[in-house]
Amino acid sequence: MRCPHCRAQIFTNERTLGLLKFATAGKAYHEDSPFDDWGNHDRACADLDKYLAEDNAAIMVVDSALLGYVWNDMLEKAKLKSAQSTPLHLQPARRPEVKDLTTAVLETLQWLDGEEVEMSGVYMAIMHNVEWAFCQKLRAT
Secondary structure (H helix, E strand, C coil), rough: CCCCCCCCECCCCCHHHHHHHCCCCCCCCCCCCCHHHHHHHHHHHHHHHHHHHCCCCEEECHHHHHHHHHHHHHHHCCCCCCCCCCCCCCHHCCCCHHHHEEEHHHHHHHCCCCCEEEEHHHHHHHHHHHHHHHHHHHHHC
């Protein structure tokens, strides 16, 4: 980054540059070449959410309707990404597996609806059911 007036470099520290580029201070994220900078940033943020959820002991009351709405809204917004940013066939929200993933997530949320659960428990339940769903899919093929 350079000053728009004198063109002097403003940030030279690698850690600061990483914070600016990926908006993360924690878990390092390794760039994946099929994705552009924005796609890698999206994936880095998703990884941060994972680390926050899997170790979070905060109790939450699961509202499956609200969380399901948020899930579907995120998927729909992800589908708005242009092909110039990331080719359509490489956009995760457009992959055929998203249907099975969505079913597993929404079924888990429905199963937990109204329950008081640690956030890490919700995360683990979703991960377990997603893994089970994909294993079932693989066995069927």
